[in-house]
Amino acid sequence: MPVIKGILFDKDGTLVDFQATWFAIGDLMALQAAGGDRANANTLMEAAGYDYEKHCFRADSVFAAGTNADIVALWYPDLSPAERQAKVNFFDTFTAEEGAAQSVALPGSKEAVASLHSRGFRIGLATNDSTGGAEKTLLALGIAQMFDAAYGYDAVANPKPAPDSIYAFSDLTGLKPSEIAMVGDNRHDLEMAKAGGALAIGVLSGTGTRESLMPLADVVLNSIADLPAYLTDQV
Template identity: 25%
Template sequence: MKWILFDKDGTIIYFDRSWMKIGLQLVDDFMEVYQDEIGDKEAAYAHLGVVDGEIQPGTIMASGALDEMVKAFCDIAGQDVTKWAQSRSQILVDNRVPENVLVEGIEETLETLKRQGYKMGIVTSDSKKGVEQFLEITKFDHFFDVVISTEANAVEKPNPEVLNPLFDYYDVAPQDVVMVGDTANDMQTGVNAELGLKIAVLTGVGLEQEFTNADYIVETANDIVEIINQ
């Protein structure tokens, strides 16, 4: 293995609760804007994974990609609400106040991997602004050789094209790349891009039973050092 790609939220840092706040706000806004088209609101909330004002693990709003959320909104509203959902989501993301709580020991792990000669990258559904805030707060920019964020209308995980910034600019074969993440989407990205190794961590929103495409399931990203050095 030559490259290690990390998801950010739920992998390098504990899952950022601000994302849950955004998700809940997006759902509430959708319910208000399209209230005339939505029949059973309680059923609609449940379909999206929101029960008693909380997003439930393993649901669309917890770990689904934006296009999956948008499709669910369209199904519930009985019409195409894509433009509204994408626009409202981007506004909420741009105004997000992030919470960056590092997984214990992750800085030492990144230092070890860097010292051992691995190239590293971030592949996140967060925006460029959110990643820049994260790197500024943590001072981790020197660890990462590539940073891939997700802007409006861009491809998202698990679309393998999300990794084009890596494969277009660096001479590396997919089988020499490790994907480390906390969701089934992260693991599916590894499958779709034919990456050499897929490691799921349990520090985020993903449930262990969802990681059917993972080669390894570990407690934290710190456990990958032993795995890739085998």
């Protein structure tokens, strides 16, 4: 295996506690889409991937892995293209502010990023959130200065699972894709890694399960807290 010199992290479920951060935000979005109707809002949340019996988002669901554009397409199927784009823009602004304000770092995630940064790894973020939301969250967590770049779905021509963010990070850092690890909790993250020629590292700290991640992952870790030790062992 080539020596890994750069790491692209997914955000929600990898750096940030997805369930703790996003249920309240998603619920507010669904209530607005439902015109304040509680039962209809619950139906919309279920369609987007929330399991009310298990109190969590389903792996690889629209809310867990998709973009705001995917959510708008699901919840507002009858909007015109212009109306749909306006709604996407509204949700991008809303989730950027609220996602940063409500963000809960996963245990050990900030320490892992700091450790890897101190060892000279180039570090980036690749998310299907908006770029503004990603940057605001990194600032809120106090780790923005350790990241070379943040790529939201609106920063590249094609979001995850397309490999555009890997190529952009490769161009920025001068690293080959094979020298980059993509770390995430959903199949979208690992599909992007495979498509772009990067190392695919799955983590169990988000909505993905070992069963859902193993077929695509080069390795599955409990969380990114285990990543510094894993990369030390690869040298």
